[in-house]
Amino acid sequence: MSIAGVRRAVRESVSGLPREFWWLWTSTLVNRLGAFVATFMALYLTLERGYSASYAGLVAALHGLGGVVSSLGGGVMADRLGRRPTLLIAQTSTALSVALLGFMHHPVAIAAVAFLVGMTSNASRPAVQAMMADIVRPEDRVRAFALNYWAINLGFAISAAAAGLIAEYSYLAGFLGEAALTLTCAVVVFAKLPESRPQRGTDAAGAHEPETRLGTVLRDGRYMGVVCLSFLISLVFMQGSVGLPVAMGLAGFSPSDYGLVIAVNGVLIVALQIPVTRFIEHRDPQQLLVLSALLAGYGFGLTAFAGSLGVYALTVCVWTLAExxxxxxxxxxxxxxxxxHGRGRYQGMYTMSWSVAALVAPLMAGYTIDRFGAGWLWGSCAAIGTVAAAGYWLLMRGLREPRTESGAKAPADSAPAPAPADA
Structure with a gap:
C-alpha cells in the first residue's frame, strides 16, 4: 500500500467521531500511560519490600477483589449520578490511593490500600464505556471501541517500558507518577467532557420510563448470557499473563524469553487493531464472535505443542488476532x-465478568499445572473456547437489529440530551 493509501485508511478510521470521543480517548491513553502499579506491584513487594511471593499474590488478589466490588458500584453511580461525576470521583480517588500506597510499609496497610486502589481504579470503567455509547453513533461504535482498546494497549506498552526505567530509579516515583497522570485524566474530564447521560423520557402512554435496577440486569437472560460468555473468554485470554509465564518457566525458558514472546501481543494489537477493525466493522457480529472464541481457545491450545520461542510467538499471534x-x-x-437509561449498570455487570475472571484465572492456572501439567491447561483453554463459540452462536440466533436510541423515531445520530440536575 502506498503512503497515500495508508493516510487515506487512517483518515477513514478516525473520521466522523465526535470531539467528545477524542477527549475521552485522550483520557484513556493518559490513564494507561501511568499503569505502574499493575505492571510492577509484584516486583515492588518482593524485591523492594522483601515480602514473599505468597504475600504478593494475596495483595494482587485483594486488588482484583476491589475491582469486582466496584464494577457494579461504578455502574450504579454512572446511571444515578451521571458519567462525568463518576469519572471525576473515581479518578481523583484513584490518584490519592495510588500515591498513598507508595508510602505504606506495614503489610496490613499495603494490603488494605491495594484493595482500595483496585476498587477506585475499576470504578471508572462502566462510566467510560457508557459515555462512549452515549456520544458515538450506533454505526460507529465498533470502530470507537476498537480505537479506545488500541489506546489502552498503546499506553500500556509505553508505560511498561517506562516503568522499568522508573523502577530502577525509585518505585515511589512510579507511584507518584501514576497518581499525577490519573489526576490529569480527571482534569481532562472536568475541563473537556460534558455530561452525556441521556434524559429519561416517557413512553407512548405518557408514563415515565421504568428505572433500570441491578435486578433488571440479572433477569435479562440474553444479556447475562453475554456476561457468562465474557467470563469464559476472559479466563482464556488471561492465561497469557498467568499461565503462559509459569508454563514457559517450567519448560526451561527465562523471564526475558517470556518477555519477548508476550511483547508480540502488544505489538500486533498496536499494529493491527485499526486495519482489522476496518475489515470487520460491518460484518456479522455472530460470526465474528464465534470465530474469535475458536481462535482464542485453539490459539492457547496450540501452546501444548510449543517447544521453541518461535512457536510460542506463533501461538500468541493466533490468540492476539482473536483478542x-x-x-x-x-x-x-x-x-x-x-x-x-441503564447503560451504567449493564456495563458494570459486564466489567465484573472480567474482574471475576482476573481472580479465577490464576487459581485455574496454578491448580491445573500443579495437578495435571501445562498440557491440560492448554487443552482446557481449547475446550472453553469451543463452549464459548457454541454459546455465541446460540445466543445471537434471531437477534434483531437495534431500534433507534430513543426507542422510537429519533435519528441514530441525535445528540443525547443533558440529564436534569436533580436526577
Missing part, C-alpha cells in the same frame, strides 16, 4: 443489548 476481533465486537454487542 483484536473479540474486544470491539463484544463491546458493540453489550451496548446493543443495554437499555439507554
Amino acid at each position: 483484536i476481533i473479540n474486544s470491539p465486537t463484544q463491546m458493540g454487542l453489550v451496548v446493543r443489548l443495554s437499555p439507554v
Whole structure:
C-alpha cells in the first residue's frame, strides 16, 4: 500500500467521531500511560519490600477483589449520578490511593490500600464505556471501541517500558507518577467532557420510563448470557499473563524469553487493531464472535505443542488476532443489548465478568499445572473456547437489529440530551 493509501485508511478510521470521543480517548491513553502499579506491584513487594511471593499474590488478589466490588458500584453511580461525576470521583480517588500506597510499609496497610486502589481504579470503567455509547453513533461504535482498546494497549506498552526505567530509579516515583497522570485524566474530564447521560423520557402512554435496577440486569437472560460468555473468554485470554509465564518457566525458558514472546501481543494489537477493525466493522457480529472464541481457545491450545520461542510467538499471534476481533465486537454487542437509561449498570455487570475472571484465572492456572501439567491447561483453554463459540452462536440466533436510541423515531445520530440536575 502506498503512503497515500495508508493516510487515506487512517483518515477513514478516525473520521466522523465526535470531539467528545477524542477527549475521552485522550483520557484513556493518559490513564494507561501511568499503569505502574499493575505492571510492577509484584516486583515492588518482593524485591523492594522483601515480602514473599505468597504475600504478593494475596495483595494482587485483594486488588482484583476491589475491582469486582466496584464494577457494579461504578455502574450504579454512572446511571444515578451521571458519567462525568463518576469519572471525576473515581479518578481523583484513584490518584490519592495510588500515591498513598507508595508510602505504606506495614503489610496490613499495603494490603488494605491495594484493595482500595483496585476498587477506585475499576470504578471508572462502566462510566467510560457508557459515555462512549452515549456520544458515538450506533454505526460507529465498533470502530470507537476498537480505537479506545488500541489506546489502552498503546499506553500500556509505553508505560511498561517506562516503568522499568522508573523502577530502577525509585518505585515511589512510579507511584507518584501514576497518581499525577490519573489526576490529569480527571482534569481532562472536568475541563473537556460534558455530561452525556441521556434524559429519561416517557413512553407512548405518557408514563415515565421504568428505572433500570441491578435486578433488571440479572433477569435479562440474553444479556447475562453475554456476561457468562465474557467470563469464559476472559479466563482464556488471561492465561497469557498467568499461565503462559509459569508454563514457559517450567519448560526451561527465562523471564526475558517470556518477555519477548508476550511483547508480540502488544505489538500486533498496536499494529493491527485499526486495519482489522476496518475489515470487520460491518460484518456479522455472530460470526465474528464465534470465530474469535475458536481462535482464542485453539490459539492457547496450540501452546501444548510449543517447544521453541518461535512457536510460542506463533501461538500468541493466533490468540492476539482473536483478542483484536473479540474486544470491539463484544463491546458493540453489550451496548446493543443495554437499555439507554441503564447503560451504567449493564456495563458494570459486564466489567465484573472480567474482574471475576482476573481472580479465577490464576487459581485455574496454578491448580491445573500443579495437578495435571501445562498440557491440560492448554487443552482446557481449547475446550472453553469451543463452549464459548457454541454459546455465541446460540445466543445471537434471531437477534434483531437495534431500534433507534430513543426507542422510537429519533435519528441514530441525535445528540443525547443533558440529564436534569436533580436526577
